[in-house]
Amino acid sequence: MEINATILISAISFLVFIFIMNKILYKPVLEIMEKRQNYIDANKNEADEHRQKAQQLLADKDEKVADAQRKSRDIVASKANALKEEKSKVLKDTKDSVSNYFSEQKQNLAHQKEDASHNMKYDVADLANRLTTKLMGEGIAFEPVGEYEVEEVMKKNA
Numbered sequence: 001m002e003i004n005a006t007i008l009i010s011a012i013s014f015l016v017f018i019f020i021m022n023k024i025l026y027k028p029v030l031e032i033m034e035k036r037q038n039y040i041d042a043n044k045n046e047a048d049e050h051r052q053k054a055q056q057l058l059a060d061k062d063e064k065v066a067d068a069q070r071k072s073r074d075i076v077a078s079k080a081n082a083l084k085e086e087k088s089k090v091l092k093d094t095k096d097s098v099s100n101y102f103s104e105q106k107q108n109l110a111h112q113k114e115d116a117s118h119n120m121k122y123d124v125a126d127l128a129n130r131l132t133t134k135l136m137g138e139g140i141a142f143e144p145v146g147e148y149e150v151e152e153v154m155k156k157n158a
Contacts, residue, residue, distance in 0.1 A: 121150045125147050125150050
């Protein structure tokens with residue numbers, strides 16, 4: 001095999017072609033690919049950051065919702081307790097009021113009974129004395145019936 005100038009010129013022209021292609025085509029394409037990869041990496045990192053922020057916001061939202069629910073349950077429970085206490089107080093006041101009313105009515109009835117009994121003793125004694133006077137006559141003397149005797153008879157028959 002002979003090495004002639006054609007092979008040498010072909011080799012030199014191939015090297016020049018590779019050099020020119022490297023300057024004109026490969027380097028710009030590699031730079032474009034590198035820029036594109038950097039752009040993709042930057043967007044991926046930014047997306048990861050946004051995803052982390054979104055997860056943090058969701059966690060914060062869940063925590064706030066749980067806190068709001070807890071507070072609302074506490075408010076409802078405290079209102080329910082306040083209503084129970086109010087109900088208990090109203091019932092106690094009503095019960096005391098009714099109890100006092102019945103006590104007063106019992107006392108009134110007891111006083112009325114005493115008054116009626118006292119008036120009845122006097123009236124019964126007076127009626128007994130009048131009947132005795134009519135039955136025995138006007139001129140006959142007798143010991144009048146007193147309230148004490150009427151009271152004894154009422155106690156025996158009560």
